[in-house]
Amino acid sequence: MRIAELSRRTGVPIPTIKYYLREGLVPAGERTGPNQAQYGEAHVRRIRLARALVEVGGLSIASAREALTLMFSGGLSELDTLGKAQYAMTPAREPVGEHERDEAWDDAVAEVDELVAKRGWQVKENNPARRTLAEALATLRRLGQDDYFALLDSYAEAADRLAAEEVEAVARRGDLDSVVEAVVVWTAVGDAVLASLRRLAQEAASTRLLGDA
Amino acid sequence: MRIAELSRRTGVPIPTIKYYLREGLVPAGERTGPNQAQYGEAHVRRIRLARALVEVGGLSIASAREALTLMFSGGLSELDTLGKAQYAMTPAREPVGEHERDEAWDDAVAEVDELVAKRGWQVKENNPARRTLAEALATLRRLGQDDYFALLDSYAEAADRLAAEEVEAVARRGDLDSVVEAVVVWTAVGDAVLASLRRLAQEAASTRLLGDA
Incomplete structure (x- = not known):
């Protein structure tokens, strides 16, 4: 055509x-x-x-290219590809500059390590989501949003439960190519699904608590 | 300075x-x-x-400007501002073009309505997250990711629980200015927290299920 x-x-x-x-x-x-x-x-x-x-999914062109290349490189035979595909779904970042390493940053990095350990998650040191999580937490600390941190366990609990279901569902697919495709598509588009649902649920919860605006 | x-x-x-x-x-x-x-x-x-x-948070410059304007417009006295602040957190979209209204789109819109009704969420028709959710679901359908849809209830359940806790925590803040700030910051940065945690939990779940790659 x-x-x-x-x-x-x-x-x-x-x-x-x-x-x-x-x-x-x-x-x-x-x-x-x-x-x-x-x-x-x-x-x-x-x-x-x-x-x-x-x-x-809001991926950068570079991340999307990397993910698509992995999906269509053919002859995928190692589970390692899965990890690479998943890591490609996390926005790439410049190394943290000297001027950004403040107390909030150090605290956030420690908080991520602690959270991962507490939940018993086996996660490699180079998983880029460690970095994006630390950035988000440092940002919240710098803005003085300390009351947010009481919610972190609930967030982690929700992520844990969803991830377990997702991985189980993906593993039911037979061939590795189709598993890699699901990892890429579900991870990227799943962010949008979750973000949208959270906003809908927030409006519903606000209305329940505060009445119709 | x-x-x-x-x-x-x-x-x-x-x-x-x-x-x-x-x-x-x-x-x-x-x-x-x-x-x-x-x-x-x-x-x-x-x-x-x-x-x-x-x-x-990955907001566009236009959305960030709108949110910041709402936060600093001063003399906020109506709860309506909260809704506006929350809506500004959802990426703005062009109206859906004729060529995009395929069967997958119609199905997705119906699916969103159904999901909102099923959970008993009171959500206005103009909440932009309806649109972004429908887009994500239509995308998954077009790509033939039908097995994803079995997870949708778990996603909605997780969103529901988190939103209830978030709204409760935000409401504990005294003044409206600080409530609006939390709505904006928590919604935007919370997306990054949740997306990061989901990726960490996915690696942990994969490792549990498939062994170390």
């Missing part, structure tokens, strides 16, 4: 498709003329995946 | 501070010369808030 048909099929505008092609999120079509290319079903799927990761 | 001191105090680089100033996330300093301005403690706080929303 031509790019116009690809756009119609996926609901993604042509300029966005061209952007994904340029950025290597979607492989090039088969050239059929100086300004023409043909695309197939595989392109439909890649575009849908790219959009899911970038627009719904 | 001068901008260099402001940068040192907040750990935010000078170019980023200038960007926040240009974009109206942080109010201008007091001009003391053709190329000089003085800043105060209020600026330190605004920069920290702006950074929390944009860099940790």
Whole structure:
């Protein structure tokens, strides 16, 4: 099919498709003329995946590229790939600069270690979510949101329960390719699902507590 | 203080501070010369808030500006402000185009209505999280991730429980200004906390189920 048909099929505008092609999120079509290319079903799927990761999951182009490369590198045979796919779902960060290492940062790093130990989670030192969690906690401390920290155990409990169900459901899939796809898509899009549900539930809880505004 | 001191105090680089100033996330300093301005403690706080929303919470500049404006508009006297602050935390979207209204979209919208009704949530029709949730669900359907949907009730249950605790904790704050601040900061940064915890718990659950990779 031509790019116009690809756009119609996926609901993604042509300029966005061209952007994904340029950025290597979607492989090039088969050239059929100086300004023409043909695309197939595989392109439909890649575009849908790219959009899911970038627009719904909020991943950077670089993270989405890394995840898609892992998903389509073929011959995946090691469970290690799973870990890599999952780590690619966490926003990459610059190393923490000297000027950012304040007391709040040191406390937050210690708090993350403590929380992981307390829950008995086996998590590698290089899991990038340690860093993003520490950043979030340090931010809350710097803003004096100390009363937030009483909720942290409930957050961890909720994450624990959801993760256990997710991993179990994903493991029910037969082949590794499809497991890796689920890890990538569920992790990225699941963030949006959870964030949306939390906002809906917050409005409901506010209304229950404070009455209709 | 001068901008260099402001940068040192907040750990935010000078170019980023200038960007926040240009974009109206942080109010201008007091001009003391053709190329000089003085800043105060209020600026330190605004920069920290702006950074929390944009860099940790992942909000767009426009959403962050809206939230900060609500927080600092002063004389907040209506609970309605709370709702506005909360809605500003959800990414703004273009109206759904004709070409995007496929079966998956219609199903997703119906699914959101059903889920909200089933949980007995009182949520206004214009809560933007309805839209972001429908988008995420439609995306999962289009990608054929049908086995994900079995987890949706657990997600909603987790969101419900967390939201109830959050709203209760926020309501314990005395004044409305500080309540609005918590709604904004906790909602935005809380997404990052939850996303990070979920990734840590996923690695732990994978390791439990599949052994160390």
